[in-house]
Amino acid sequence: MTLRAWATPLVIGSFLVMAVTGSLMFFHLEFGMMKQIHEFAGFAMVAGGLAHLVLNWRAFTLYFRRPVGSAIMALGAVVLGLSMMLSGGEAGGNPMVRVMGVMGQSRVAQLAELSGQEPQAVLAALKEAGFEAADTQQTVGALAGGDRGRQAAILNTIFAQTGGSN
Known part of the structure; x- marks a missing residue:
């Protein structure tokens, strides 16, 4: 089985699981093993995303030449950095x-x-x-x-x- 045969379907499938479970958890409608499934789907999405990136490397690098693409990726990097630095409350943490x-x-x-x-x-x-x-x-x-x-x-x-x- 080639990388191309499973990379995008893995991203789509894991996105579906993460979108539904994440949305339900956001509204505190968590039940069963939802949190665990959401976390493992995240790992699957990372694997699929990396494979997809390898397959589409040239197209990916072109986004750095476009202001909108660069801005969105930079915003993602800033949000990631802030999420690791901010405590989420005065007393710290959840x-x-x-x-x-x-x-x-x-x-x-x-x-x-x-x-x-x-x-x-x-x-x-x-x-x-x-x-x-x-x-x-x-x-x-x-x-x-x-x-x-x-x-x-x-x-x-x-x-x-x-x-x-x-």
Whole structure:
């Protein structure tokens, strides 16, 4: 199979996956393995893009002679550089990362109180969902074994009964 036979179809296919999953994630409609699929599609797009670039090198270099093409590529480079330099907030970084870290260090009893449920009811819901909590003093992080996906599933189980409104 030649480079030409798979490079552009790989770019198109990975673009389709990334466009749909990225748009859904932007609107916080993430479910299933969407984030992981989006990330791996990104790697596929990089591979396809590099192959496409090799196949079309001469045409690519011509864009540097055109002001619009050069400006768009320069803007992309500036945005990339800024994305690595800017923190995204005064305190630095994504606040949800910090919130999830605190939630992981929280005891099941604390989260039961936050969710407006009895601690024993939360333990029962966790057990029903397949998470064996020894007691209400156990942290979510310990219960998840350090797995962030499991931690999110545990938190979803605890807060599923609240309906998100308090």
